[in-house]
Amino acid sequence: MFSSCADPNNLHGLTWLLCYLTTGKHIDFYWSFLTVLTLLAVTAPVALAFGFGGAMMSRSQRLPLRIIGKTYTAMVRGVPDIVFFLFFVIALDQGIEYFFHVVRCPDWTEPVRNGLEFRVCPEAKVPLNSSAQIWHSLYGFALAVVTFALVFGAFASNVLYGAMQAVPRAQLETAEAYGMNHGQVFRRVLVPQMWVYALPGLSNLWMILIKATPLLFLLGVQDIVYWARELGGAKTSAYAYPHPDWRLYYFLGLLVFYLAMTKISELVLTRIQTRLSHGQATASGEAQRKAAA
Amino acid sequence: MSCLQTIADYGLRSMGMGERLLPKTDFTLCQQFTLIGSGMMWNIYFGVLALLFGFVLANAVAMAKASNQMILRKPAEWFIFIFRGSPLFIQFFLAYEALVLLPRNGIELFGLTAEVSWLSRAWAGALIVLFLNTAAYTAEIFYGALRSIPKGDLEAADAYGISGWSRFIRIQWPTMLRLAWPAYTNEAIFLFHATTLVFFSGFPAFRQEGDALYYASYLVDKTFNPFIPYPIVAFYFILLTLAVIRLFGAVNRRLNRHLPSNERSKIKVRPQIIR
Amino acid sequence: MKKLILTTAILALTAGASFAETVRMGTEGAYPPYNFINDAGEVDGFERELGDKLCEMASLTCEWVTTDWDGIIPNLQSGNYDVIIAGMSITKERGEVVDFTQNYIPPAVSAYMALDAGVDVKSVPVSAQTGTIQAGYVQESGATLVEFATPDETVAAVRNGEADAVFADKEYLAPILAESNGQFAWAGTDVPLGDGVGMAFRKSDSALREKFDAGITTMKADGSLNELIVKWFGDTVATY
Numbered sequence: 101m102f103s104s105c106a107d108p109n110n111l112h113g114l115t116w117l118l119c120y121l122t123t124g125k126h127i128d129f130y131w132s133f134l135t136v137l138t139l140l141a142v143t144a145p146v147a148l149a150f151g152f153g154g155a156m157m158s159r160s161q162r163l164p165l166r167i168i169g170k171t172y173t174a175m176v177r178g179v180p181d182i183v184f185f186l187f188f189v190i191a192l193d194q195g196i197e198y199f200f201h202v203v204r205c206p207d208w209t210e211p212v213r214n215g216l217e218f219r220v221c222p223e224a225k226v227p228l229n230s231s232a233q234i235w236h237s238l239y240g241f242a243l244a245v246v247t248f249a250l251v252f253g254a255f256a257s258n259v260l261y262g263a264m265q266a267v268p269r270a271q272l273e274t275a276e277a278y279g280m281n282h283g284q285v286f287r288r289v290l291v292p293q294m295w296v297y298a299l300p301g302l303s304n305l306w307m308i309l310i311k312a313t314p315l316l317f318l319l320g321v322q323d324i325v326y327w328a329r330e331l332g333g334a335k336t337s338a339y340a341y342p343h344p345d346w347r348l349y350y351f352l353g354l355l356v357f358y359l360a361m362t363k364i365s366e367l368v369l370t371r372i373q374t375r376l377s378h379g380q381a382t383a384s385g386e387a388q389r390k391a392a393a
Numbered sequence: 394m395s396c397l398q399t400i401a402d403y404g405l406r407s408m409g410m411g412e413r414l415l416p417k418t419d420f421t422l423c424q425q426f427t428l429i430g431s432g433m434m435w436n437i438y439f440g441v442l443a444l445l446f447g448f449v450l451a452n453a454v455a456m457a458k459a460s461n462q463m464i465l466r467k468p469a470e471w472f473i474f475i476f477r478g479s480p481l482f483i484q485f486f487l488a489y490e491a492l493v494l495l496p497r498n499g500i501e502l503f504g505l506t507a508e509v510s511w512l513s514r515a516w517a518g519a520l521i522v523l524f525l526n527t528a529a530y531t532a533e534i535f536y537g538a539l540r541s542i543p544k545g546d547l548e549a550a551d552a553y554g555i556s557g558w559s560r561f562i563r564i565q566w567p568t569m570l571r572l573a574w575p576a577y578t579n580e581a582i583f584l585f586h587a588t589t590l591v592f593f594s595g596f597p598a599f600r601q602e603g604d605a606l607y608y609a610s611y612l613v614d615k616t617f618n619p620f621i622p623y624p625i626v627a628f629y630f631i632l633l634t635l636a637v638i639r640l641f642g643a644v645n646r647r648l649n650r651h652l653p654s655n656e657r658s659k660i661k662v663r664p665q666i667i668r
Numbered sequence: 669m670k671k672l673i674l675t676t677a678i679l680a681l682t683a684g685a686s687f688a689e690t691v692r693m694g695t696e697g698a699y700p701p702y703n704f705i706n707d708a709g710e711v712d713g714f715e716r717e718l719g720d721k722l723c724e725m726a727s728l729t730c731e732w733v734t735t736d737w738d739g740i741i742p743n744l745q746s747g748n749y750d751v752i753i754a755g756m757s758i759t760k761e762r763g764e765v766v767d768f769t770q771n772y773i774p775p776a777v778s779a780y781m782a783l784d785a786g787v788d789v790k791s792v793p794v795s796a797q798t799g800t801i802q803a804g805y806v807q808e809s810g811a812t813l814v815e816f817a818t819p820d821e822t823v824a825a826v827r828n829g830e831a832d833a834v835f836a837d838k839e840y841l842a843p844i845l846a847e848s849n850g851q852f853a854w855a856g857t858d859v860p861l862g863d864g865v866g867m868a869f870r871k872s873d874s875a876l877r878e879k880f881d882a883g884i885t886t887m888k889a890d891g892s893l894n895e896l897i898v899k900w901f902g903d904t905v906a907t908y
Contacts, residue, residue: 124708178631180586182593183606187623190746197747210872216618216765217745217870225747230690233731307477314482320735325482330698330705333820336843338700340707345824348490355479355487362478414807417761493828513830597825598815599793601807610738614799617741617765 108340120341129327133357136313136323139245144309146249148302151256158261173261176254184251185318189243193226200224244319252309259301264290266297296376303369310361314354328354396423407431407602415601420616428612429625432605433633438516439604440585443523447584450524451531455569458536469532476529481522481587482594488522489513489595515596523591527584531577538573539565571648578641582634589626605629690729691876693719694749697734698818699840701900702755702865705734714900715753718772721892722883738799738817741766744870751869751880755837757801757862767871769881771864772893774906778802781841782833782855783826789856795822795831801861802835826852839901 105111105119120126157169197220201212205221212220222228227235267290275289316323332347378388402412404427416424457469476484492513499506511517542565550556550564589606592598598607609622616622695703697711706712711732723730733749744752744766758768778801780789793812796803797819807813814831816822823844825831833855834841845852869877887893894907 124710125705128709177582178634179627180589180606180630182586182589183609183623183626183630186609187619190619190742193748194746214872216616216742217872218747219870219872220747229692229750230729236733311480314480317736329818333698333818334824334844336700336847338704338713338843342847345820345827347824348487351483351486351490355483358479358483359475362474417804493825493830510829597795597821597830598798600812601815610798613742614738615761617745619742 116341120343123341125327125331128322129324129331132322132324132327135241135321136316139241139248139313139316139321139323140309142245143248143252144306146245147252147256147305147309150249150253151258151260154253154257155260155264158257159264169257173254173257176251176258181251181312182315182318185247185315188250189247189319192243192246194218196226197224200226240320244316244321247319248309248312248316252305252312255305255308256302259298259305260294262301263294263298267293299369299373299376303365303373306365306369307362310358310365324354324357396421396427399423400427403427404431405434407434407604407608409600409602415611417615420612422621425612425622425625428608429605429622430629432603432608433629435591435602435604436585436588437633439520439523439588439591440581442520443527443588444581444584446524447527447531450528451535452566454528454532455535455539458532459539472525473529473533473536476526477533481526481590484522484526485519485590486595488518492518514599515591519591519596523584523588526587527580530580534573534576534580535569537576538569541572542568567648574641574645574648578638578645581637581641585633585637586630690731691723691751692731692733692749693723693751693753694733694735694740694744695752695754696737696740698737698820699755701843702840703753714896715755717900718887718893718896719751719753721887721896722880725883725886726879728879736817737797741868744868747870750873750876751867753867755840755865756868758864758866759801759862762868765871766868767874767877768866768868769877770884771866772884772887773865773897774908775860775862775864776906777838777858778805778835778861779838779841779854779858780833780835780856781823781826781845781852783852784832785853785855787832787855789833789835792832793830795825795834796836797822800836802837805859805861806835839905842902 104115105122108116108119111119154169154172157165158173160166160169197218198212201208201220201224204223208221210219212218227239271289271293272285275285280288313323314325317326328350329347332345332350334345335342374388399421400423403416403424405411406415406428408431415428454469454472457465458473460466460469495509495512499508499510501507512521546564546568547560550560555563589604592603592607601611603611605626609626612622613619695711695715697703697705699713701713703711703713703715711734716732719730719732735743735748737754740752740754740756741762743749752766756762758771762768780794782789790810791812793814794806794809795814795816796806798815798817803813803815814825816825819836819840822831822834822836823841826834838858841852845854867877867880869880884893887896888908897905897907
């Protein structure tokens with residue numbers, strides 16, 4: 101980074117530390133914070149979409165759809181997320197490649213499963229073996245997003261289903277009395293009203309999502325936990341900056357990061373809740389009205 | 394080797410009983426189910442004890458947080474914030490790193506030497522973390538419930554001349570428990586799920602005695618096939634979750650037995666808590 | 669699964685080999701001096717240099733990928749990379765699911781390192797990395813096995829007293845012992861384990877394996893492999 105860091109062996113004290121903290125590896129560490137934040141930003145809407153789909157299916161009048169929706173939602177309460185993460189990514193990856201294999205190589209005769217080996221034709225590899233490294237990274241990231249979104253989508257589905265049920269029945273009946281059909285009632289009355297009921301649950305979910313990100317390294321993303329472990333471990337002089345075991349300090353740093361994230365989220369979410377409750381016929385809306393009066 | 398023999402050999406393997414060496418060949422489904430099932434005992438051990446101890450502490454913390462006195466309220470708020478605001482994964486790691494720093498030879502107190510090295514072992518150290526963690530989450534649930542006790546109940550108590558401790562123990566506490574129970578059920582479920590993290594971050598396994606996930610990883614490592622052991626863990630956890638729901642449902646019915654049937658609170662599994 | 673932690677390192681294409689095949693090399697990146705992530709954030713170490721050399725000889729384009737140790741074989745079989753070059757000892761069990769090249773490091777010894785050279789390594793708690801041949805050996809030896817996910821933690825466990833000795837490849841422990849200012853000492857006797865270190869391939873990839881195998885044969889014959897071993901492990905270790 102700095103030209104003065106060219107020879108780490110001659111550095112001492114603060115300059116050593118400064119050089120140490122700006123090595124290429126540390127820069128990667130700092131970037132990984134951005135990776136985590138990006139993942140949060142991308143996963144939240146995707147999970148919400150999955151959750152919306154799950155909630156709609158659970159409410160469906162068709163039995164098969166309802167069963168799928170309910171099973172999906174029930175899945176999360178039975179299985180620890182970590183177990184799910186451990187085998188689902190490989191399954192998803194193989195599923196995608198198998199799909200391309202069938203599409204792109206219809207003439208392939210060798211078996212795809214050979215004992216434990218999973219072998220598709222070279223054209224079906226996602227991304228192709230020869231693609232630039234960046235595509236492999238992006239693909240890994242996308243797999244992580246989908247896996248996270250599937251798990252947390254099930255949570256969101258639970259929350260949204262509850263919120264849809266919480267919208268007063270009278271509101272929907274009134275809408276029907278006005279001659280709206282099923283879809284119209286759903287779009288114009290149910291969905292706009294449910295958010296107030298869903299927000300506490302969704303806030304909770306956001307907090308959960310933040311706290312689940314240390315499991316990202318299970319999905320093969322180079323996240324902050326991966327780097328904290330890698331950087332903190334004791335280093336012999338095979339490395340340019342040998343040091344003893346500093347993992348404790350790195351993890352304390354992570355602790356501060358997560359606590360800060362939680363605090364900021366709490367502040368923002370409280371503000372949103374206040375705004376959403378404004379003028380609503382709920383306890384907090386009533387409290388606002390009284391305070392103003 | 395028959396399956397019964399396998400169960401006899403490995404059924405209590407996670408407790409250090411039975412065969413000393415884990416299976417090295419075959420890895421039949423029977424072996425996999427037995428080993429992982431044996432590991433489940435650790436998950437149940439951690440979950441049950443942390444819930445029991447955590448329940449007691451949570452009551453105290455919830456009351457402290459609801460207190461008018463700053464000196465009680467502030468520490469309770471911080472305790473809850475730190476344990477709810479950070480990932481359990483990192484709590485385990487930090488706790489382990491801190492616990493191994495304790496002196497190996499024990500601490501001298503008034504001429505007596507207190508042995509402390511056992512604290513860094515999973516059965517104690519991880520249990521402490523889980524206990525504090527669930528206490529914080531439960532305290533927040535109880536605190537919320539305390540604040541939503543119907544005003545009328547308290548006014549009625551006043552009218553009957555019930556006050557102070559007796560008001561708390563006869564009116565407030567049972568109502569709080571009743572209101573908090575559905576959310577507390579979720580906490581219990583997710584606490585059991587969280588026990589899979591014990592041997593995954595920080596705490597090492599001794600003599601290959603670990604929890605369900607530990608044996609599943611061992612089997613994956615030996616069979617190189619993740620598609621059998623992990624779903625077996627999932628299967629066991631679904632059974633465990635169903636058992637927890639039944640048990641807590643029974644308590645819930647008892648807490649609500651005085652209410653007319655349409656006012657009883659039903660347990661809905663909602664993701665209030667996970668780590 | 670523990671998947672693809674990716675590091676970029678594309679070998680410059682040799683002129684003429686315009687359609688060079690891309691081979692993805694999977695390693696752990698946490699086992700110096702075999703393989704580690706250097707301060708620039710790239711894969712480095714003995715195996716990096718060896719792998720690059722072999723790729724150059726076979727006119728292949730090689731990219732380096734790091735992954736967690738416990739997922740390293742499933743990810744190979746799932747096709748997330750084509751080669752494992754991660755200080756992996758050749759064993760019969762592994763040989764049933766993957767194919768190894770000939771070894772590129774002679775059968776090595778594993779050693780116990782402890783704070784006190786006199787400990788009885790057959791009875792005290794001994795730390796080892798989960799899923800290594802060393803972990804299996806310690807459990808069978810009668811000692812109390814203490815398992816950690818990374819090699820680094822196994823050494824830390826001896827420092828903080830959680831275990832009385834660590835059991836690992838001697839070449840991995842040697843630099844740590846040398847730099848510990850006399851804190852660590854060898855304990856017990858060295859144990860020869862495994863059939864040396866080799867590169868692992870999917871069973872269906874024999875053409876690729878033969879290319880690398882041929883490269884290793886050449887490097888053994890012209891002495892360049894020995895030079896590389898001496899460069900990274902010092903001149904006290906066994907060579908060819």
